Amino acid sequence: MSAAALEARGLTLVYGSGETAVRALDGVDFQANAGEIQALMGPSGSGKTTLLMILGCLLHPTAGEVRVEGQLVAGLPNPALARLRLQRMGFIFQSYNLFPALTAAENVQVALELKGHDLGEAPALLELVGLGGRLHNFPRQLSGGEKQRVAIARALAGAPPILLADEPTAALDSINGRAVVKLLAQLAHEQRRAVVVVTHDPRVGDLADRIVHIEDGRIQC
Amino acid sequence: MMRGQAYRWGMGMAGLLAWRNLAHDRSRFVVTLVGISFAVVLIAMQIGLFLGFTDSATNVIRHTRADFWIVPKGSRNFEITMPLSERELYLARSVPGVAHAEALLVQFAIWKKPGGGDESVLLVGADLNTGLAGPWNIVAGHLEDLRRPDTVMIDRLFAETLGVSALGTTVEIRDQRARVVGFTQGIRSFTTNPWVFASYRTAQHLTQFAESETNYVIGTFEPGADPVRVQDALARILPRTDVDLSEQFAARTRDYWMFTTGAGASVLVSAVLGLLVGMVIVAQVLYATTVDHLPEFGTLRAMGAPRAFVYKVILSQAVISATLGHLPGIAASLLLAKASESGAALVLIPPSLAVGLFGVTLIMCVFASIISIRKAMDIDPAMVFQR
Ligand SMILES: Nc1ncnc2c1ncn2[C@@H]1O[C@H](COP(=O)(O)OP(=O)(O)OP(=O)(O)O)[C@@H](O)[C@H]1O
Ligand SMILES: [Mg+2]
Numbered sequence: 001m002s003a004a005a006l007e008a009r010g011l012t013l014v015y016g017s018g019e020t021a022v023r024a025l026d027g028v029d030f031q032a033n034a035g036e037i038q039a040l041m042g043p044s045g046s047g048k049t050t051l052l053m054i055l056g057c058l059l060h061p062t063a064g065e066v067r068v069e070g071q072l073v074a075g076l077p078n079p080a081l082a083r084l085r086l087q088r089m090g091f092i093f094q095s096y097n098l099f100p101a102l103t104a105a106e107n108v109q110v111a112l113e114l115k116g117h118d119l120g121e122a123p124a125l126l127e128l129v130g131l132g133g134r135l136h137n138f139p140r141q142l143s144g145g146e147k148q149r150v151a152i153a154r155a156l157a158g159a160p161p162i163l164l165a166d167e168p169t170a171a172l173d174s175i176n177g178r179a180v181v182k183l184l185a186q187l188a189h190e191q192r193r194a195v196v197v198v199t200h201d202p203r204v205g206d207l208a209d210r211i212v213h214i215e216d217g218r219i220q221c
Numbered sequence: 222m223m224r225g226q227a228y229r230w231g232m233g234m235a236g237l238l239a240w241r242n243l244a245h246d247r248s249r250f251v252v253t254l255v256g257i258s259f260a261v262v263l264i265a266m267q268i269g270l271f272l273g274f275t276d277s278a279t280n281v282i283r284h285t286r287a288d289f290w291i292v293p294k295g296s297r298n299f300e301i302t303m304p305l306s307e308r309e310l311y312l313a314r315s316v317p318g319v320a321h322a323e324a325l326l327v328q329f330a331i332w333k334k335p336g337g338g339d340e341s342v343l344l345v346g347a348d349l350n351t352g353l354a355g356p357w358n359i360v361a362g363h364l365e366d367l368r369r370p371d372t373v374m375i376d377r378l379f380a381e382t383l384g385v386s387a388l389g390t391t392v393e394i395r396d397q398r399a400r401v402v403g404f405t406q407g408i409r410s411f412t413t414n415p416w417v418f419a420s421y422r423t424a425q426h427l428t429q430f431a432e433s434e435t436n437y438v439i440g441t442f443e444p445g446a447d448p449v450r451v452q453d454a455l456a457r458i459l460p461r462t463d464v465d466l467s468e469q470f471a472a473r474t475r476d477y478w479m480f481t482t483g484a485g486a487s488v489l490v491s492a493v494l495g496l497l498v499g500m501v502i503v504a505q506v507l508y509a510t511t512v513d514h515l516p517e518f519g520t521l522r523a524m525g526a527p528r529a530f531v532y533k534v535i536l537s538q539a540v541i542s543a544t545l546g547h548l549p550g551i552a553a554s555l556l557l558a559k560a561s562e563s564g565a566a567l568v569l570i571p572p573s574l575a576v577g578l579f580g581v582t583l584i585m586c587v588f589a590s591i592i593s594i595r596k597a598m599d600i601d602p603a604m605v606f607q608r
Contacts, residue, residue, distance in 0.1 A: 049606050049607070052606065053603050053606055056523075058523060058602055058603045058606070059603055079527065079528075081525075082522070082525040082526070082527060083525060083527075084525070085523070085524065085525030086524060086525025086526065086527075087525070089525070091523055091524060091605075093520070093605055093606065094606075097516065097517075097519075097520040097605055099238060099241075099517055099520075100245070100517075101238070101241035101242050101244070101245040102237070102238065102241055106234070106237065109234055110234045110238065110521075111524065113233060113234040114234075114521075114524065114525070114526050114527075114530060119234075166606050
């Protein structure tokens with residue numbers, strides 16, 4: 001059997017030190033597989049974002065290990081980690097983080113160029129998220145849900161096997177929120193990507209294949 | 222698909238992002254460009270003044286068609302002269318390889334304006350028969366007119382200063398009457414004392430210079446003679462003089478006025494100040510632009526963009542600003558230089574300076590973007606999740 005898209009063991013993360021130290025994660029095991037969408041849920045401050053950042057190779061755990069498609073990431077130098085994120089992962093953020101001065105198509109093209117793909121793929125990617133008609137609109141001309149879909153199209157550039165989303169629906173109303181999560185679920189199932197979605201919203205959780213609860217930095221069974 | 226100018230210039234998405242980020246805040250972009258243009262004008266005018274001064278300091282020497290100059294030993298420039306004995310002229314003529322040698326008179330003199338008032342002028346008396354020295358760029362009157370006794374030519378630039386409104390005006394030089402028979406155009410003087418051109422005989426008469434003395438001996442070499450050899454031979458036979466090739470005497474005069482007197486240094490210091498002011502303006506605005514777009518740089522880093530991409534965005538901002546700021550700056554400078562042609566101080570902006578200044582602007586903008594690059598690289602890509 002091939003390796004899981006993402007696999008983490010015994011993750012512990014302590015922010016700061018001494019009196020002010022915060023143990024954000026405490027011995028977390030986690031796995032994400034191709035073709036599956038998982039919801040990571042838990043109260044505020046429970047460590048969801050922290051876990052996602054470690055899985056996304058943006059934060060080194062205090063203890064424990066992360067494997068991306070079987071490869072141990074500990075000890076990789078920063079440029080190699082950046083390359084791993086660029087080529088194997090797509091990120092979706094709560095506040096979209098689009099480039100405001102670029103159009104929808106150009107936002108996607110930045111990612112395409114970075115990943116060494118043909119810029120001509122942008123319209124098809126936007127088509128895929130239902131924005132085929134908004135190629136030349138700037139973010140300020142798009143609704144929240146549309147912006148998040150541009151962000152998803154950008155994350156899909158270069159067809160990374162792993163998608164990591166931190167509260168992608170938090171700024172959206174429930175209809176748009178559900179639409180975005182449905183889109184992510186569809187991408188997981190139809191394109192066999194491993195999708196991890198952090199969310200507070202139980203209605204979003206319903207659409208996931210699996211829900212992982214986290215509380216005080218520990219996975220709840 | 223229309224991807225904007227920056228993309229077509231071959232700067233890729235980094236260039237496009239840079240261009241759009243700049244254009245996004247229009248008023249600030251205009252301020253940037255005005256700042257850069259201003260710096261370019263400042264630098265161009267100072268260097269142009271330097272070149273103009275240099276030109277004025279040596280124009281009479283450079284327009285003299287002599288191969289060599291025999292000058293009193295220790296002379297430091299063309300204007301402040303010492304006497305040379307007529308004997309040196311005869312000795313020079315006897316040196317093999319010398320085709321021709323003649324005397325040149327250069328003397329300060331007091332010029333009495335027709336309407337009253339004095340002006341200190343530099344009188345140049347040259348042998349009109351050979352055409353080696355004397356006025357050029359004559360725009361009114363004829364060189365032949367100077368052959369008549371006690372006639373002089375002045376430059377249009379100084380006509381007003383000298384109280385001359387038309388040809389034929391009679392003035393007094395060292396209390397001798399002289400008549401203005403011609404005007405030249407654009408012959409400036411570094412010392413600001415107007416040049417007054419006359420025949421050798423007239424100059425001798427007006428200054429009452431002893432027949433046995435002169436100021437310079439200038440001449441030409443035989444065709445095919447080795448200039449350095451003849452120069453050495455002249456120096457040997459004329460131990461109380463310095464023998465310069467034409468360009469050496471020009472350099473001697475230029476170095477004296479530009480560097481020994483500090484006049485050149487002060488202009489160059491202003492040019493460097495212009496550069497620093499420009500750099501500070503550009504650094505300030507590029508930094509503000511970068512700070513405004515910091516979250517985007519964080520997003521790029523989180524996505525896994527290599528450092529080089531971030532450098533490219535910020536350097537593209539610098540290059541775009543430099544290019545668009547240089548053009549109006551240099552255009553304004555060229556206009557000012559054109560206008561200076563009829564003014565007291567000449568500003569010279571040759572094409573090489575205009576192009577060279579683009580290089581300077583580019584370097585200035587790139588240097589100014591270094592702190593922006595550091596700022597952008599300092600951000601933690603994880604911050605994009607923590608908002
Ligand atoms: N940079 C940091 N320095 C110190 N403590 C931090 C830092 N980031 C997070 N923490 C702490 O770590 C714990 C987990 O934070 P994290 O952001 O992972 O929670 P979360 O589950 O994403 O919360 P939310 O739902 O509010 O986004 C919290 O107690 C938080 O205060
Ligand atoms: Mg969070």
